[in-house]
Amino acid sequence: MQVSKRFLALLDQQLAQFTDRPDLLALVVYLALPGENGKPSLVPIGQWPRQPALPAPPTPGASGGSTVSPDAGVELGEARRWLALRDDRLLLGALRVDADRWPWPRDLGDRLDATARCLTEALRLDLEQQRLGRELDRRDEQLRLLVHQLRNPLAALRTFGQLLLRRLEGDPGNRTLVDQLLGEQRQLNRYVDAIDLLAAPAVEPAPAPGALIAAAPEGTRLLLPAGLAGExxxxxxxxxxxxxxxxxxxxxxxxxxxxxxxxxxxxxxxxxxxxxxxxxxxxxxxxxxxxxxxxxxxxxxxxxxxxxxxxxxxxxxxxxxxxxxxxxxxxxxxxxxxxxxxxxxxxxxxxxxxxxxxxxxxxxxxxxxxxxxxxxxxxxxxxxxxxxxxxxxx
Structure with a gap:
């Protein structure tokens, strides 16, 4: 599970706002990933100030609370705290704060809390968007499969209709009904072709002019798919x-x-x-x-x-x-x-x-x-x- 470039850009923006705080030594944001033992594993995804390499993940006990981590940084007089990025009971990640004092000044604490809330909501939306994207890909794959399978009975209808026409050579009244059935079958084929175009992966980010999108935002046009437009x-x-x-x-x-x-x-x-x-x-x-x-x-x-x-x-x-x-x-x-x-x-x-x-x-x-x-x-x-x-x- 990875975060998007848009989230990383927001992350950099949120952390960069603390350049006016000389009492802050470092800010590091971690993403919580499910571990093999059932406990989340924290992977660093961004930090301030920028360094060539991100710091190593924290010790297992450090990810769950907001206590000072017993490491070398504290021995040097730094105050390290963890702000959990939680969606209800689900741990999405953590914000690690290294400062030169504890407790923090009130204004700094308020700004850090606001940043943690912003990152939590952005991370929640980012992960939800990825989940919906995977679900959409799965449905598109199923749709392409169904369209492929739908062509078989449609082809069979055309074949049987053509055979029936041959048997009705001397019955013009019933031949007209079969002609109409074959006409409806051709129309169904046009719809299947149009659905196939909609289910195909987009070559460009924007939809082609004339795409039929039932869930389009207000103000956009509902038009026929290209496969149904008159050539x-x-x-x-x-x-x-x-x-x-x-x-x-x-x-x-x-x-x-x-x-x-x-x-x-x-x-x-x-x-x-x-x-x-x-x-x-x-x-x-x-x-x-x-x-x-x-x-x-x-x-x-x-x-x-x-x-x-x-x-x-x-x-x-x-x-x-x-x-x-x-x-x-x-x-x-x-x-x-x-x-x-x-x-x-x-x-x-x-x-x-x-x-x-x-x-x-x-x-x-x-x-x-x-x-x-x-x-x-x-x-x-x-x-x-x-x-x-x-x-x-x-």
Missing amino acids: APASLQAILTPLLERASATASLQGRPWHGPAALPSWRGDGGAVGEIVANLLENAFRYSPAGSAVGLHCSASGSRAPEGAQAPLSLTVWDGGPAIPVLEREAIFQRGVRGSTGQGLSGSGLGLALARDLARGLGGELSLVVPPAAVDPALPSEGNAFQLSLPGP
Whole structure:
């Protein structure tokens, strides 16, 4: 068990503040390591004033208390004391103080006590950070193993699906279902690839732009992993077709009305980001709206707002016919980890809308809640909720 460079820098700073004390002969800080006999062994890790070599560890009896150590230093008139660096009952280390007198002046004793407390807390945090780092490394290794093993059943699903397609040559209706299953399998592969990138050791200290970090501090962006970002612009039809087929199947299984768009506008853009936004909105609509209520996707492109020869801005709206989200929750639900009252008791992380809005703004657009859906288009229901994704032309 070793301490970090940051702790050693703090240690040097703390000890150097005593340069104004001529009555101090030496300060030495020791790290407590578990010994073979169950008793801690003290290893020197820093001292003041600096010398070519650190002093040897103290005698076993000297590490546990604050009595004067019976060695040659005392015979020369020095007063040596030990200040234990303890986290509750756990001995983390010790601060050895060699002075020319005992007892110390009151102001010196107060400063030494404050230094010991500072070093104790810093050492505790440093050792805890190292423990968490080792635990994170262990979990990353397990994650990489699970991702590796997950590829095997996904490959088997693809193989069986392709074999099933061959057997359904004369059954176009069922072939469509198998095509959809294979499409979902490809999407799962994309997620596995993205997880694999996140689990890989970082080449640089800072995360790559676009990394999805669920536990990111407030103010940082939640974006898609690089493995899910669109490599090239995709048509709106290519982006939405698999999602519309999935939504139609979900509505059929749940026994609720589904209203897809009559036609898709001509629009091209980041397929990975737009697909993830719409997928999150559809999932929320089916999960949180009451059973039997309608769900739909409305599309529109405003050609009048686009310059000549440019792509028109796009509006995609996922709506449901359930009860309106309470006014006080309508902006809060876009925050990470916040879920509306209608979602209490249901599964979910509270990240979907935060991720969707982040992605929308990253594309230069916006995601907003409109109540009721008829405010988006009079043809939509006069009751319910509508999440409107507005995207500019490229």
